[in-house]
Amino acid sequence: MTLDIYNRIKDTDELVFPGTRLAVTEEFIGGQGTFSEGNYIYAAVAGKVNINIEKHEISVMSKAKPANVPRNGDIVIGGVVNASRQMITISVNYINNKEVYPTYTMVIHVSQISREYLDSVDEAVRLADIVRAKVIDAKTIPLQGSLIGSQLGVILAGCSRCGRKLEKIGRDKLKCSECSYFEKRTTTIDYGSGKLAFKT
Ligand SMILES: [Zn+2]
Incomplete structure (x- = not known):
């Protein structure tokens, strides 16, 4: 009974x-x-x-909005909140061009930063950069991501010396318009355009 x-x-x-x-x-x-x-x-x-x-x-x-739940293959945008030699941590603010709140945390291992071998993450991406990344494992916490892909990488970066916006002057080469300091990043084709959108 x-x-x-x-x-x-x-x-x-x-x-x-x-x-x-x-x-x-x-x-x-x-x-x-x-x-x-x-x-x-x-x-x-x-x-x-x-x-x-x-x-x-x-x-x-x-109650959850389906668009805000990350899935494998989703494209996200966020700021680098932590960077070590081996990985970066990103606070994800956009998933597939839609703003998310609260934010998701994503980690990207050095092997997923660039197709080329990197001794250290900071050869391609640094703290406080804004990146466009892809979700490669949405089932883990934090999410696992990748920056490898034509529209993926750093979309905006500031000068390590003075903090001003870096201008793209060549493939993966950036220059500070204020203090003329040169830096290296793995940038997207549309670096600095301010566009969050991507083409699928
Ligand atoms: Zn500078």
Whole structure:
């Protein structure tokens, strides 16, 4: 004998979590955001219950905006918040050109910074640079990313000496317009354009 509270059908607009039992399969069809196991329908996502009486369908509307959840292959933009010889850490502000909040954290290993061998990350990217990167593993925390790709790399960088914007003067070669200091970065073709968008 089970308690009624576990067997009752969830109400419309009730907030549920993944794994919450919603209804019995005899009475309802599991819709979006649900899965069935045995005789029951469960919530697959966190969100609000939606019941369609005519269709006898029960579904869960996820509260998360799907566009904001990073997936493998997504293009992100963010600032370098930490840099060591072996990796950089990025605070991701945009996923596929859409702003995200709160931000995601992504790490990029030195082997994913450039096609060429690098002794150290700072030959290609430095602290406080803005980069366009690709998600290569969205299932890990932090996300794993890569800067290898034609439209990927540093899109904006400041001078290490004076902080002013660096101007691109050649392939991977930058110069400070203020103090004439030269620096090296793995830049994108549209470096410095201020464009966040990319072409797919
Ligand atoms: Zn400078």
